[in-house]
Amino acid sequence: MRIGELAGLTGVSPRALRHYERAGLIASERAANGYRRYDECVVVRVRNICHLLAAGLTLADVHCFTHCLDGDMSSAPPSAEGLRIAHERLAVIDERIRVQTEARNRLARALAAAPAPSA
Numbered sequence: 001m002r003i004g005e006l007a008g009l010t011g012v013s014p015r016a017l018r019h020y021e022r023a024g025l026i027a028s029e030r031a032a033n034g035y036r037r038y039d040e041c042v043v044v045r046v047r048n049i050c051h052l053l054a055a056g057l058t059l060a061d062v063h064c065f066t067h068c069l070d071g072d073m074s075s076a077p078p079s080a081e082g083l084r085i086a087h088e089r090l091a092v093i094d095e096r097i098r099v100q101t102e103a104r105n106r107l108a109r110a111l112a113a114a115p116a117p118s119a
Contacts, residue, residue, distance in 0.1 A: 003028075003036050010046040017046065023059050025049055025066065041070060048073045056093055061085050 003014045012020075020026045021036075026045055028036035048069045052062045062069075064085055068076070078086070 001038050001040065003038070006038050006042060006046065009043050010050065012046055012050060020046065020049060020059075023063075025059070025062060025069070044071075045069045055086070056089050057085065058089070061089060 001009075003017055006012075006017060007014045010017075017026065021028060026038070026042050026049075028038050028042075031037050048065075048071075049062055051074055052065060053059070064081060065073070068079075
């Protein structure tokens, strides 16, 4: 299938699919006209990549799952490595939330202490 068809079946833009390919997560072959041609099994792989990205993982994290991207990841029990990566990513997200919350609180305090603007 061509990239547009794969995009339509997965809901992923052609640009993102090319990015996944450059990252080594999916592969294509070139047709005689130079167009990318994807195997049907790539649909499952792309959906699994999306599943992991939606869970908060990065493309670098997804590389650790390349051995199981072609199966049913959404219902399979997580591996020890998968759990480790998820815990690490959760810690990063929690730290970002903490930093953003501190910044929000500083801004709210500054606004509360500011004099009311004159009309």
